[in-house]
Amino acid sequence: MRILLFCGKGGVGKTSLAAATGVRLAALGKRTLVMSVDPAHSLADAFDFGGDLFDSRTGDPYSVAPNLDIQEVNIQREIRRHWQEIAAYVSGVLRTTGVSGVEAEELAILPGMEELSAMMYVNQYRRESRYDVMILDCAPTAESLRFVSLPTTLEWYMKHIFPFQRTMLKAVRPIANRLSPVELPPDNYFANVAKLFSRLEGVDAILSDPSITSVRLVTNPERMVLRETQRTFVYFSLHGLTVDSIMVNRVLPPEVNDAFFAEWRSSQSTILREIDEYFAPVHVRRVPLFTHEVLGRQRLEELARALYAEDDDPAAVVRTERPYSFEKFEDRWEVRVDMPFASKSEVGLFKKGDELVVEVGTLRRHIGLPTSMAALEPSRARLAGGKLIVEMREK
Ligand SMILES: Nc1ncnc2c1ncn2[C@@H]1O[C@H](COP(=O)(O)OP(=O)(O)O)[C@@H](O)[C@H]1O
Ligand SMILES: [Mg+2]
Secondary structure (H helix, E strand, C coil), X not given: CEEEEEECCCCCCHHHHHHHHHHHHHHCCCCEEEEECCCCCCHHHHCCXXXXXXXXXXXXXXXXXXXXXXXXXXXXXXXXXXXHHHHHHHHHHHHHCCXXXXXXXXXXXXXXXXXXXXXXXXXXXXXXXXXXXXXXXXXXXXXXXXXXXXXXXXXXXXXXXXXXXXXXXXXXXXXXXHHCCCCCCCHHHHHHHHHHHHHHCCHHHHHCCCCCEEEEEEECCCHHHHHHHHHHHHHHXXXXXXXXXXXXXXXXXXXXXXXXXXXXXXXXXXXXXXXXXXXXXXXXXEEECCCXXXXXXXXXXXXXXXXXXXXXXXXXXXXXXXXXXXXXXXCCEEEEEECCCCCHHXXXXXXECCEEEEEECCEEEEEEXXXXXXXXXXXXXXXXXXXXXXXXXXX
């Protein structure tokens, strides 16, 4: 079973590329699900299933072709199903602080709930062996990232805080409810958190297993989009997910030579070079800008042909090595970079803004540093077991 996450900034083409990938996989005979997690769903639209044909409000998997289901996670229904107690408690607390009813209910929809709900489905379908490939069309970067760390956060909470809080609350509730203006969570709140957790159990292991989960970062050849793609790449690496390809969408095709686009063409070619350099050795795919929107089955097939060669299997595992990983120690951080062929004499190291630049002979790797490490300086590097280990310390 494979899970493919399509992530990137809003409007770059995630939904189109995720849907096209689904179309190709289904044609190869794989039982495929494309699940939309973006609250601004457009998956059904990409298949041109509007109106009566498709009722996305049900939020259930819907068959659009042999071997191909789509599902748009419906957050309102998910809340009714799984988050009711939690949302009720949070909105109750908000109301006591003076936030009005409707607003409190809106605010009680915590960021990341869509993603967590999607993860519960992924977990469920995995247990049922329902699909060979599950493709997640994620929400735009900022929101879609949080769920990556949520299962681990939840696990920590369940182990350390939850049992303690629960016992303590049992003891203090009778008095506290009389004194405190903020209502304490009722016992079914805890039962619900426990149930939610059990539905998510194992998801973090699936996400960080590169032979199951691969992230495909969708981007455009534009400076601002690239910056965000780099940040996303760093974030996923930090959380142990493997990005196995970068998909650069909307590349001007060679036949466009109108003077109006001359500057676009030259900036695109500069940025395409930067993309290759920054993300190497991760595979970079380019997708041309079409003369039209990608709407409906035929257009999706056309997009799939631009994206994949005839004999390409979009679900193939192409990378199991993380390009780099970070580890924190008491007095330092370590950045581990895969460098099977490097010998010590050739390695050069320096920092450029919030990037660590590693040079091995003529090869240069840029490693984006997470915010928490951006102020550190490389202090030492050593090669061990085909990996370059760079120590980072405060200046
Ligand atoms: N390569 C392309 N050429 C032309 N139009 C495209 C291309 N890729 C996507 N589009 C169109 O751009 C719009 C946004 O794409 P979409 O896949 O919905 O982006 P996202 O899901 O990242 O927000 C859609 O109307 C889609 O049909
Ligand atoms: Mg979309």
